[in-house]
Amino acid sequence: xxxxxxxxxxxxxxxxxxxxxxxxxxxxxxxxxxxxxxxxxxxxxxxxxxxxxxxxxxxxxxxxxxxxxxxxxxxxxxxxxxxxxxxxxxxxxxxxxxxxxxxxxxxxxxxxxxxxxxxxxxxxxxxxxxxxxxxxxxxxxxxxxxxxxxxxxxxxxxxxxxxxxxxxxxxxxxxxxxxxxxxxxxxxxxxxxxxxxxxxxxxxxxxxxxxxxxxxxxxxxxxxxxxxxxxxxxxxxxxxxxxxxxxxxxxxxxxxxxxxxxxxxxxxxxxxxxxxxxxxxxxxxxxxxxxxxxxxxxxxxxxxxxxxxxxxxxxxxxxxxxxxxxxxxxxxxxxxxxxxx
Numbered sequence: 001x002x003x004x005x006x007x008x009x010x011x012x013x014x015x016x017x018x019x020x021x022x023x024x025x026x027x028x029x030x031x032x033x034x035x036x037x038x039x040x041x042x043x044x045x046x047x048x049x050x051x052x053x054x055x056x057x058x059x060x061x062x063x064x065x066x067x068x069x070x071x072x073x074x075x076x077x078x079x080x081x082x083x084x085x086x087x088x089x090x091x092x093x094x095x096x097x098x099x100x101x102x103x104x105x106x107x108x109x110x111x112x113x114x115x116x117x118x119x120x121x122x123x124x125x126x127x128x129x130x131x132x133x134x135x136x137x138x139x140x141x142x143x144x145x146x147x148x149x150x151x152x153x154x155x156x157x158x159x160x161x162x163x164x165x166x167x168x169x170x171x172x173x174x175x176x177x178x179x180x181x182x183x184x185x186x187x188x189x190x191x192x193x194x195x196x197x198x199x200x201x202x203x204x205x206x207x208x209x210x211x212x213x214x215x216x217x218x219x220x221x222x223x224x225x226x227x228x229x230x231x232x233x234x235x236x237x238x239x240x241x242x243x244x245x246x247x248x249x250x251x252x253x254x255x256x257x258x259x260x261x262x263x264x265x266x267x268x269x270x271x272x273x274x275x276x277x278x279x280x281x282x283x284x285x286x287x288x289x290x291x292x293x294x295x296x297x298x299x300x301x302x303x304x305x306x307x308x309x310x311x312x313x314x315x316x317x318x319x320x321x322x323x324x325x326x327x328x329x330x331x332x333x334x335x336x337x338x339x340x341x
Contacts, residue, residue, distance in 0.1 A: 005059060012311065019062065026305065048071050059315055063084050073102065081105065083311035110299060114295070115163045118241055122239050151174060156179045212247075224240075256286070
């Protein structure tokens with residue numbers, strides 16, 4: 001249900017570590033609009049046990065990559081909106097939120113360019129062995145290292161949503177052959193970006209680089225498993241700037257150890273931060289980054305303002321721009337004539 005509590009009496013929890021980092025006006029704008037803002041006390045995504053005491057008696061929640069499961073939502077006795085700072089909602093129990101009348105929003109498209117830019121950087125880093133080359137020079141070595149040119153190589157995109165399209169747009173400048181697997185995209189859209197839609201098996205058998213751009217859903221969780229990796233072209237590379245839950249990490253280690261894959265670049269892991277003894281972190285053919293794909297000045301500003309506007313819109317009784325569970329709002333509109341659709 002949408003609250004009638006005046007906006008200046010509302011309390012808001014805001015947990016993204018980069019919220020307001022690039023735009024100094026963002027935090028003061030939020031603070032001026034509501035009675036109180038509670039910020040993340042540990043400067044990293046919060047686990048459920050850490051969130052439970054923080055969500056009590058708050059009306060709005062601007063959420064980063066926190067673990068917003070059913071136990072958290074059960075503690076949120078006054079919560080009306082979870083405004084995701086980003087597009088992914090796999091860490092939010094949307095069903096539980098919907099059942100309790102809590103609106104869930106996100107910010108689609110706000111970070112697509114940023115994620116695409118890191119994806120291209122990782123493709124080039126793998127192809128030219130940049131991390132290994134830099135480390136060698138720092139250790140006083142000057143090795144002759146042969147890289148791989150990406151002109152004419154085949155790049156396979158798993159998912160051709162907003163991020164996948166931005167990646168394709170940039171790859172065209174490198175004269176790559178671009179394939180995509182996405183059963184929800186029309187061929188006309190793929191044609192617009194110079195991409196050829198193909199079945200998954202064909203993509204895996206031909207791609208020199210396979211880049212993941214799919215959301216974490218029941219259909220995609222763990223999709224990069226032993227069978228998936230076994231179908232990939234021998235000597236290919238895997239790039240994941242989507243969600244760690246897409247990849248079976250043990251299967252990936254086996255594929256790297258057997259030589260099936262030549263390397264991998266991972267911006268996300270099944271557990272974040274990953275355990276220090278995760279073998280992928282020590283593997284010389286793996287580039288690991290700390291889930292930074294969306295973190296550019298432009299992207300964090302766009303995500304920040306969009307999440308803020310979504311949150312405040314719901315608290316004002318208005319329809320937010322990007323709502324994940326619209327049925328909650330429609331129900332509220334029928335039950336509360338003061339809500340403005």
